[in-house]
Amino acid sequence: MNATGAGEAPGQGFALAWWHRRRSVALDGGLALASAVECAAQGVGFADRTGLPVGLVVVPGALAGLTLLVRRRWPLAVILVSVAVLPANMGIMLALVGLYTLATTDAPRRIIGALAGMEGVGTVIVTYLLMDQDPGLREQGVPMWFEPLVSVLFGVACVVPPVLLGMYVRARRRLVESLRDRAHGLERELALLAERAEERAEWARDEERRRIAREMHDVVAHRVSLMVVHAAAVQSVAPKDPEKAAKNAALIGDMGRQALTELRTMLGVLRAGDGRAAAAPSRLAEIAAAARLEEESGPSLTEVAVLVDESRAAGMTVDLAVEGEPRGYAEQVESTAYRVVQEALTNVHKHAAGAAAQVRLAHRDGEVAVLVQNEAPAGGGPAPDGARLPSGGNGLVGMRERVTALGGGFVSGPTDSGGFRVSAVIPDQRGRRPERADG
Structure with a gap:
């Protein structure tokens, strides 16, 4: 049974056999020397009583x-x-030091009790024999119960205190170790929480970047696409019909002003975090909340x-149909449905100039469905260079x-007739927040 280092922190840079501290070596060396001197001195008395050679008793005792x-x-x-x-x-x-040391180890209690019992019984017997053979006690005529009582008390005094002290030290060491383990566990949990907080902050930053990118794309792409279409129309009709060209030019100005207004709104939200963009997650949450509030107060289905x-x-043939009774939806639902229609029409301007389009809104119980579908482009070819619009490929992704952020379903793809279709079903989120799938 090894008691090495029980409850002790190893000394830095020191190791000698089973000792890990210099003071442990000094303590055990001093105890061993004192015990050797004690046993040698007691051996002298034993040799005198028994007539044995002193050296034969003292050396083994030491x-x-x-x-x-x-x-x-x-x-x-x-x-x-x-x-x-x-x-x-x-x-x-x-005996005292040995029992104490054994009691501080992880030895089973029955073994400690058995060895303590052996030591106690032996001490009682030896003490009784020594008292019984002492001529001075015989002359005093002490009662018969005196010698057994003193022997038992002496045996108990030699065994019980070191065992109890050792068990107390063992319990204290276990408590310290458990507290140390708990502290280490708390440190690991705090580190894990800090790591998760950083991951959530990073997720929030990425989510805000994606949201802002979607907003900027929707604002710029739709307005500027219409402006480009009208500019191409102005260029083509200006020599023939100045009045129509002037009308298209006025439309371009109106759309440009609308685009600037929406851009200023978005940039105002971003400027709210100037100088603090990399601030604590609480500040980031404030910016995100402000951006969401701006989004929720944005366009609605009535503006479709x-x-x-x-x-x-802009010259596109568009058919709008509304099914069901219009009802009030959550602001995010209406804004999202509006943006889907806006981006789908923008894609028609970009990729199918001149094609007819159909917009369908279906008001259902607890959800709104949006369908934007266009026919194949006139002539089946690309738009003329003057009206051709660049595309970053982010519209459908946005x-x-x-x-999906609102828990809805989205489908897009070409139709059998050569056109393109965008379909979305968005559940009403009024009274409940959309779930976030962050893994």
């Missing part, structure tokens, strides 16, 4: 006392040696007709992100 050097490594051996030298009335320190009129003014 060697027995030196076994305290291995008390941390083999405490059981120390106790067995103390029991072995008991008949010679040696090894009181050996305006979108359709703008596309018609629409899908918007719809």
